[in-house]
Amino acid sequence: MINSVSFAARDYVDFEEKFKSNLANLPFKPTIAFVFLSIDLPIDEIIQKFKENNIQVIGASSCGELLFDNSLEVISDSGIVITITDIKKQYYYQNMFKREELNSYDFGKHIGQFVKKKFQNPSVIITASGLTLDGQELVEGIVSGAGQITTMFGGLAGDNAKFERTVTFNENGITESGANVLVIDSDNISVVGLATSGWVGLGAELEVTKSTSNIVYEIGGLPALEVYTNYLSVNVDDLPAIGIEYPLMILREDNVEALRAVLGIDKDKGALIFAGSVPEGSIVTFSSSPGFDVVDNTISEVEKFYKLYPKGDLFLLFSCMARHLALGPMIADEISLASKKWNAPVIGFFTYGEIGSNENKTCDFYNQTYSLVQLTEK
Amino acid sequence: MNKLIDEILSLVRDLKDGDNIEQTRTRLINDLEHLKKDIYINDFKFKKALKDKNVAFSLLNRTSDDLKLALNEVKVRVDQLNILLNTIPALVFFKDLNLKYQMVNKAYVEFVNSNQTDIIGKSVDEVIRNYDKKRDYNLLEKKVIETGEKVYNIVETVIHNYQPAIISTNLAPVINKDGNIIGLIGVSQDVTQQKLYEVELEKAKELAEQGMKAKSLFLANMSHEIRTPLNGIIGMSQIIMQTDLTEKQNEYFRTIINSGDSLISLINDILDFSKIEAGKIEFDNKNFQIGDILYDISNILSIRAEDKGLEFSYTIDEKIPGILNGDRYRIKQIILNLANNAVKFTEKGRVNIKVILHKEESDNVVLKILVEDTGIGISEEKIPKLFLSFSQIDASTTKTYGGTGLGLAISKKLSQMMNGDIGVESKLDEGSTFWFTIKVKHAEKVVDKVENEDNSIEKFEIREGLKVLLAEDNVVNQKIASFNLKKLGYSIVIAENGEMAVQKFQQEKFDLILMDIQMPVMNGFDASIKIREIEKENPESDPIPIIALTANAMKGDMEKCISAGMDSYLSKPFKTNELLSTLKSFISKK
Structure with missing residues (x-):
């Protein structure tokens, strides 16, 4: 069984105090911790504390932190959440990758090749910089590099919807353009999860007429930014924030719908910058959450998942920041359920993009998604 | 939430002196905390709903505008297609799988003298009156639906404006995006006038053929009518020449016989040509030796050549097989024709005939025969007209040298019919070389004897x-x-x-x-x-x-x-x- 201790802090002072007291009373020998925090906190000082105590870190900046267990129900947007665990060192590898000059796909491929070498049946937990990577290409690259990989969960780091600087980090350092990867030996630790969205398409079907990777220049022959503001009657100044709530839905040829949230704009070029690729020629519609019954949908998915995997030591949740915006206080309902069902901690953050494995055991990159992963020692 | 407010209200209203204030306060605070939370949630839901409403409303508007535009575009396209359909100068119809009309153009409506609504949903029997149900038109439509094949040019007579009209119809299957046949399209045209022209044309052709027959008959009769007296003139002259005559008389009769011979060869030329024109020449292919043909020609022409003081000779390529198979008479006719011309148009010098093996194939031998002379020659611009029928170089030639002008045309046709060709190289005042090629077969395997025209009989x-x-x-x-x-x-x-x-x-x-x-x-x-x-x-x-x-x-x-x-x-x-x-x-x- 994986043992863990979780706590949340409002600011650095609060963190220092709680870190000290929790460490003093740890009932196990810590190996690795999950740390999600506001970009405004002094990250260097925080990771220094973990390094001093010989605890490895998987961390990311966020658009809000979440931590639920039997005594805590924390949803914050300027604090820090921490879960310190004793996952056995022989069951995992943790490594931070910097992108350097590689494009998102080749960078992913490089990570995939690393993953492949570590275990016969590797699973991956990944946090990556949100604003500098194309999530779709990153996932496709990792899958291509790793070959047989079937299970991968993670999220793109956020910055409280400021869209300025997103980071991912471990105990040794921070990167604004890279990824922090935890490779887990699936033969000893079960890594299973679910990814569910519930967003629905709205309005006319339009064709993406000019795009490269995750930057869309034209939709239906008109500047993409103009089309977006025009159709939704929103201000350019509301973007990209509102673009996360009302993403584009790509109608793929295989009938799988992929949601793409706007993460940035280029006013000069009239372009929209998305969290993942939007290929030229794609048919897209606008989309929205259908209302608060999205929560009911998530709850029923979690119930089904519980029946399949009733034993769980620890949960990580990568939930799209748009869910938080759309569901407001109701977001707590779909998070707390997991913690209550398994009586286990759920730690995570609100992201700029989610990575998850669906029922067919293939990895994909999502937006607007509730991506929950369960870690259980066999 | 209202229930909670009512609870708080009654709690406050019922508050009396001496009540446990502390307990009531705690309850009130608790209730108000709940109320605050509910209000917060409701407030969020309201704001979110408002935002969603604005976005959805805008999207709805835009989508509705898009739809209107798209519909208008579709309408324009439909109008264009309708104009196109109704402007096509043919009867166009579309039928479903049950062979019922789904759409027809204006021309069709007018042709059957009905209106759109009366036609749609009906079958051809119901739409075209006096339709002969025994005809196989319906089967052809069924075939198009069942096999997906097109059927062209179905010609039928129907009643149009109380008169028979001939229409020609092309049918093609209509195939949808998924590749399934969903009906057929037909295009019909009124070809009554065209058919009338065809009948007229047939009549004209018959008349022309009758004319050709009359021409042939006339030629045959002419040949009979001319040959018979001619036969008499030549025959009697020959008889008279075998009696005792003076030198002068002998000369006169020789002239009569020569003139008669010329006339006969002229008739033969005309007959030959009319046979070729009518395609009635048949080759009588037998084994022969080329040397025999040249020998005969030499016999015929050398005396005349000597009379004119010309040197006459012939050479045969040694590589040519001894015995060949072909129509010796026709080959001889061509050579004789060319050689005769050469002698005729040469005043001094020589006439030489050369036979060359042009090509030898497994079954065939191609011979090239050249007739060279040192005669008057032909200017370059006149050569192309040379092999046309009834053509001599100019009218004066006929006067000077005689002839029908058919010889070369006949020779050309004959050589072509023997898979060869004919031509000439010539220089004015220097001489000409006429040549032709023919394809003959190798000798047939059972060789009894080579047929020879004259010699054996005399024995x-x-x-x-x-x-x-x-x-x-x-x-x-x-x-x-x-x-x-x-x-x-x-x-x-x-x-x-x-x-x-x-x-x-x-x-x-x-x-x-x-x-x-x-x-x-x-x-x-x-x-x-x-x-x-x-x-x-x-x-x-x-x-x-x-x-x-x-x-x-x-x-x-x-x-x-x-x-x-x-x-x-x-x-x-x-x-x-x-x-x-x-x-x-x-x-x-x-």
Whole structure:
């Protein structure tokens, strides 16, 4: 069984105090911790504390932190959440990758090749910089590099919807353009999860007429930014924030719908910058959450998942920041359920993009998604 | 939330002195905390709903605008297609899988004299009145639906405006995006007028063909009418020349004979040409030696060449196989034609004929024959006209040198029909080289003997004392034939018409009958039939050989003679050798 201790802090002072007291009373020998925090906190000082105590870190900046267990129900947007665990060192590898000059796909491929070498049946937990990577290409690259990989969960780091600087980090350092990867030996630790969205398409079907990777220049022959503001009657100044709530839905040829949230704009070029690729020629519609019954949908998915995997030591949740915006206080309902069902901690953050494995055991990159992963020692 | 507010209200209203204030306060605070949370959630939901509403409303508006635009575009397209459909100058219809009309254009509506609503959903039998249900048109429509094949040019007569109209229809399957046949499209055209033209055209063609037949008949008759007196002139002249004549008289008669020969060759040219034009030339392919042909030509032309002081020679390529298979007469005709011209148009110098092996294939041999002269030559610009019919270089040529102008045209056609070609290289005042190629076969494997035209017959010894019945109405011809036959030692009995010939046949015993075809009272065909009938009544005696004599040197005569019971055929004016050869074949059979 994986043992863990979780706590949340409002600011650095609060963190220092709680870190000290929790460490003093740890009932196990810590190996690795999950740390999600506001970009405004002094990250260097925080990771220094973990390094001093010989605890490895998987961390990311966020658009809000979440931590639920039997005594805590924390949803914050300027604090820090921490879960310190004793996952056995022989069951995992943790490594931070910097992108350097590689494009998102080749960078992913490089990570995939690393993953492949570590275990016969590797699973991956990944946090990556949100604003500098194309999530779709990153996932496709990792899958291509790793070959047989079937299970991968993670999220793109956020910055409280400021869209300025997103980071991912471990105990040794921070990167604004890279990824922090935890490779887990699936033969000893079960890594299973679910990814569910519930967003629905709205309005006319339009064709993406000019795009490269995750930057869309034209939709239906008109500047993409103009089309977006025009159709939704929103201000350019509301973007990209509102673009996360009302993403584009790509109608793929295989009938799988992929949601793409706007993460940035280029006013000069009239372009929209998305969290993942939007290929030229794609048919897209606008989309929205259908209302608060999205929560009911998530709850029923979690119930089904519980029946399949009733034993769980620890949960990580990568939930799209748009869910938080759309569901407001109701977001707590779909998070707390997991913690209550398994009586286990759920730690995570609100992201700029989610990575998850669906029922067919293939990895994909999502937006607007509730991506929950369960870690259980066999 | 209202329930909570009511609870708080009643709690405050019911508050009395002496109540446990602390307990009530705690309850109130608790209730108000809940209320605050509920209000927060409701407030969020309201704001979110408002935002969603604005976005959704805007999207709805825009989408509705898009739809209106798209619908308008579709409408414009539909209008365009309708205009196109109704402007097509043909009857266009679309039918579903049950062969019921789904759509028709204006032209169609007008043609069947109905209106759109009465046509849609109906079958062809219901729409076109007086439709003959026995016709297979419905089956063809079914075939298009079932097989997906197109059917073109279905021609039918229907009633249009109370009159028969001929329409031609093309049918094609209509296939949807998924590749399934969902109906058929048909395009019909009123071809009544066109069909009338076709009938007229057919009539005109028949008339033209009748004209051609009349022309052939005229030529055949002409050849008969000219040959018969000509035969008389030449024959009688030959007879007279064998009597004692003065030198002058001899010369005059030679001129008569030469003129007659020229006239005969002219008639032969015209006949040949009309046969070629009518495509009625058939080649009689047999084994032959090219050397024999050149030898004959040399015999014919060398004397004339010597008379003009010309050197005449021929050479044959040694590589040419000794025996070949082809129509020697036609080959000889071409060479003779070219060589004759060469002698005719050369005043001094020489005429040389060369035969070259042009190409040898497994089955065939291509010969190239060149006739070189040092004559007047032909200017470059006149060469292209040379091989056209009725063409000599210019009118003055005809005056100076004579001829029909058909020789080269005939030679060209003949060489082409023998898979060859013909041409000329020439320089004015220096001479010409005419050449032609022909494709002949290697000799047939069973080689008994090479047929030779004249030589072998002369060696034949005539059995004397044979008795011949000659049926001939023309006195001149009677005299020529009897002169020739008597010279050969035959005894002759003459019958002046077919009826008399039958009588004579019954009265006396003959070894052979020479039967003219065109005779008064009874013609040669009928007389021969009669004779064969008589013979049938007396089966113990051998049938008598009957040889037809005819000036009708046209195709079909031979067949007619044979079917009338005759054994062979001689074209008048016949040469002595030809007569002998034919007689020999029958007499040796005996």
